[in-house]
Every structure is written in C-alpha cells, then in structure tokens.
Amino acid sequence: MAAEGILAVRQLQASDFDKGFLEVLAHLTTVGDVSREAFEEQLKRRDAAGGYHTVVIEDDGRIVATAAMIVELKFIHGCSKVGHIEDVVVDPAYRGKKLGIKLIEALVEAARGAGCYKIILDCNEANTAFYEKCGLTRKEVQMVKYLDR
C-alpha cells in the first residue's frame, strides 16, 4: 500500500473495469452481473449526457474508493444547478485513512466549478457523522418507492 499522502483522486476511466471498480461498488450494494461492454456503454451514456462526475482513488493498480455526482440543471435560483452525490464507498481495507473525505472534497470542488449552489446527498443515520466532518449538515427526509419492473 502506498503511503497515505500519495493516493490521489482522479476521474473514472474505462480501463478501471480491469482495476476492480465494480468490486469496490459491491461493498456498497448489489452490483450484479455487469459485463465490460455494459460498463463501457453506461460510461459513454453518462459522458454523453454530461453532468456526471465519478472520482476514484487507485492504489497498487486497484480502485480502492469511489464517489459520484450528477449535476442537475434547475430552473429555480436563476436557472442554477445542484450536485447530487451518490455511491460513495471505500474498500474496507482502506477505511480510516480519510479517503472518503478526499473524494467528497473533490466532488465539492467539481460542484463549485460547475456552478452548483449546493450539493446534497442521502445517507443512513450511521453515516451522518462522517458527512458532518465533510462540512455537510442534515436537512430533510429521504423518501423512496421501489418499482416493480
């Protein structure tokens, strides 16, 4: 493992499929059977849509942490933008090294650069303390409806 300070945040690349990007996401939730082709096509669709920012941290040729943001174009607040932070996860072997904070800081900077007036995210109760360390405060209630497809 590289010295902690060396681990840099960078954008997700198609070649990260071979570096365990999906395996890191699997520490967060179900990823399922995603082929290289499906991954690359989804990455292209996100790039074509614009507004997606996906950051990763690599160590020893493996992705060890990732977080994503989608920038929403609003009509309110003078046609402003909001960054939605999603799918934040650090490999369990790399926790406690402030990698999560580095990812959030990178996305906050990207949101600022994109002209967002705020960033928002949803997390479970146990993770609120982490996001408070990242400078976020609790605001509303997330509601959900799962869809039968």
Next chain:
Amino acid sequence: MAAEGILAVRQLQASDFDKGFLEVLAHLTTVGDVSREAFEEQLKRRDAAGGYHTVVIEDDGRIVATAAMIVELKFIHGCSKVGHIEDVVVDPAYRGKKLGIKLIEALVEAARGAGCYKIILDCNEANTAFYEKCGLTRKEVQMVKYLDR
C-alpha cells in the same frame, strides 16, 4: 376553474414560460430573475442531456402545478437507473385537489418506463405524510452543503 377530473398532466413546453410556470415554482423557493431566453436555453440543455421529465398541470391557460424528475444512470444494480423527483409544487389556490398525487403518479410511470428500479426524493418532515399517500416510505437522511460561488 375546470372540473377537477379534467385537469390533465402533460410535459413542460417552452411556451409555458408565458403561462406562469416560473410563478408556480416561486411558491416553492426563490426563482430569481429568469428571462425567457434563459428559461428556453435551460430547457434545451435539459432536453439535450436526456433523462429530465418535467410535468405540469394547466388550468384556464395557467400552469397550476409542476414536478420534475432526473433519471440517473447507475453502474450498480446491473447498470440500472434511479429517478430523482425534484421541485414538486402546487399553486396554493389549487391545493387539496389531489393534483400533487397526479404529478407524482405520472413521474412514477415515467420512471418505470425509463427502467428505474426506484424513485427517491427529499422533503421536509411536514410533507412526509403527503408522500406516504403517494406510496413512498421514509428511508434515509438528506445532508446538504451550500457553496460559496
């Protein structure tokens, strides 16, 4: 005012600028000084990005309710999608007529059609009862960070 059952949900159109679309949004939050040109350009940017669904209800030539959704392309859950519902508002003079539920139902159908495995939204404590009537359940905590621009 038309009979309640007549009011139909439809997609936002550029001409809704002249029908008070922004004035309805102003019942939700600050809209600010948005020119026709700025509105039309943001609408075009949203259309070009894809994944935006904005529904409105019109009565007597005026927009009286609106809600929006942005469909996020995920890598998780087999490269699935999530619908983020945003900016739901009904003109105060039209509240209690189930227009809000009609808008949410339309967006849930759009999310289903787009292949979303769930829809999510953030609301304040006072509005959770309304969304429970729409079939949503409470899940997580929304966190926010406002950005100095």
